[in-house]
Amino acid sequence: MNDQSTGHRPSPGPGRPLSIALQALDPDLPLPVYAKSGDAGADLRSRADLTLGPGERALVPTGVAIALPEGYAGFVHPRSGLAARHGITVVNAPGTVDAGYRGEIMVTLLNTDRDEPFRVSRGDRIAQLVVQRVEQAVFEVVDALPVSERGGTGFGSSGTA
Structure with a gap:
């Protein structure tokens, strides 16, 4: 069952994959796939050829648009190999694709290397899309928060390593 006007589909049952409507904006590019099971x-x-100089960033089109069901979001993460070998990352990692967004997924790449430019060729794997169930919260104003073991301690306070 599929509501064609919104692309929304019912949530999958246990052990069944989530079906997501995908529009291939560039039929010559491979569609998103999982490299390995699990x-x-x-x-x-990448839908484009470009070179990122040291410290430069660019908004890179991917050639795909999706219609996520309500209650889900897509998160665009850097690829660990590009980060480790070339210093290429996603500036706003993870980038968020909301369920209501229907435009092309774009990735803001950044070359963190100080000396070497990085060449992105059309068809290169540049990022990963992780789809997750999400909840919308109702924020309730209170005078005080419940006590917790951690309390108000922040960055770096949970250990030395």
């Missing part, structure tokens, strides 16, 4: 992220590819 992987969390599906590879997104």
